[in-house]
Amino acid sequence: MITFIELLVNGISIGAVYALIALGFVVIFKATEVVNFAHASLLLVGGFIIAKTHEALGFWAALLLGLAGAAVLGALIEFLVIRRANVVNHSVLAIVTIGVDIVLTTELTRQIGTEVLALGDPWGSEVLHLGAINIPLARIAALLAASAVIAAFLLAFKYTNWGVAMRATAEDAETAALMGVRRGRVSMGAWAVAGALAALAALFMCIFPTPGLDRTVTATAMKAFPAAILGGLDSTTGALAGGLIIGVTESLVGGYQGELVFLGRGLGDVAPFLVMIIVLLIRPAGLFGTRELARV
């Protein structure tokens, strides 16, 4: 039972981090209808900046710099690539982001090499003891920070001018433009926000119990894709639910691997994808996604 609770809390904490990534992914999709496969590299950039600057600047300044760096990069991708690509088919735009991803990931993994970079976070490897239950402090920080950021984001999405503009654009881009919403600014803002969210997620992905930022981080970040898809690509609620489902599944399957060994080694890494496939079989638009209806 204790193991179960520990795994559950861990899973929720990881899930909150996945939700951060998935949220950025969904925001980009809503604002520009682009499935952003370069999201993992945005995350890598954020983590890389934090890792490289935290010794000189101190952790908090480095974190801000990482968030800003990833946000600027996201905005740049939107400004230089997505906005210029004049294509009808949105699958092609998705492939462009794959091109961007290949370039960024190759260069960054080359920079990182075989090193494991520490991010200099204040939580270290301390563990919180609640009775018999042991939970790393870093995971609790991840859970709290992710929840706070997600809540702030959702409130902003609902009540600020920026959020209203974004939702209006997602609903009907042309009408929104006629009402005076600047589409360019909205989509650039979406990419910037997604970049910052990804950078924050990078931080929490690379601190205890993971050893640090290394070249496999992008593969881990890939698990946020099923989170976004199984929740529904156009639903912020879906991103949260998807993130939590994926996080908890991964944590439980990984934790009980001993009992599940007949299914094969390394099941924790595939479990998110299996869950996604099962959900998609039943609900092709994801749990909370709007089913596409068309009037002819």
Added chain:
Amino acid sequence: MSRSTLLWSIALAAAAVVIPFYLDASWLQDGLFAMAAAIGAIGLNLLTGATGQLSMGHAFFLAVGAFGYVYFASLPEEGAHSLGGLGLPTPVAAVLAVLLAGVAGGLFSPIAARLKGAYLGIATLALIFIGQFAMSNATPVTGGHNGRPVPPLEVFGFVFADTPDAPLVIAGVPFGALERLWFLGIVLLLGAGLFARGVLRGRPGRAMNTIRDHEIAAGVMGVPVARYRAGVFVLSSMYGGLAGVLIALVFQQTVPDYFGLLLALSYLAMIIIGGLGSVAGAVIGAVFVSMLPRLLTRYSDALPLIVQPGQEGVGAAEAAQILYGLAVVVVVLFLPGGLLGLVNQLRLRINRRVASAPAAKHSLTPTPETRN
């Protein structure tokens, strides 16, 4: 067939036949990889280019083809790492491996038929991870991390391998495994290309393009959209399987790690760079993407910015990856038709200059030739 097309085909065919007599083994190997990649890319282009269904799981089907062939053709081995195998005749094994890839694609069809575009892209991402998981666990089939050797193909007593005791020499050139496989590769590529061209130009091709351009219109006009999507997915997986078999034969050793996400992404890069939705585009893109790292490696000392292996800096393999990533972006931004589109544009311009004024009058109405 116009006269210039005929001349081009003859020139290409002559070049393909002559090449193994002049180029050394490493070039032949690169060429064979490019052919295998071209077969796989044709399949992906049917799916992504012509039908608009994004697939990031193509590498999975290559793996199914490669390991399927090895499993069907090998004899079981006992020992510390016991390997399974059926020991079937190799041509049968090759055909079965392609069919197996098709079956794998068919098993995925409940999803492939219902999802579209980028949704399917992420769903197929699952195939890569599931594939890696299965390959690292099914060690009796795949040989685990180090892979397993591939038995050479043998058709009617003719072995596609080096035969030191009975060397085959044609026109003074010893014909080893690569030279023999070269011709097999050409035949396979030609067959794959012609079949795909037939599919694209005929009724199914029209249906696929309509699904890509307007799904509802396609449905209204009587195209069974879901069935077509599933069917194209299966066909494209079979192309992937065939490419996998050829890669296994050339490599002579199959390694699970090779069939990862990077491979799947490079296939998408191929069809974008070459040109979406056509056979020639897939072939051009495949040659571009698979020859690029080798060209850069070979001339790394002559090129600026690229260092020799082992030194600090951008290596040839990384430079090639960055280059084809950039090429994808540049092509989408500036060359909507890919390299094939560029070639066609140049040809049109030259033709127009040669044919001068009168011909221009008719070019106002688009014909199938000018549109593609």
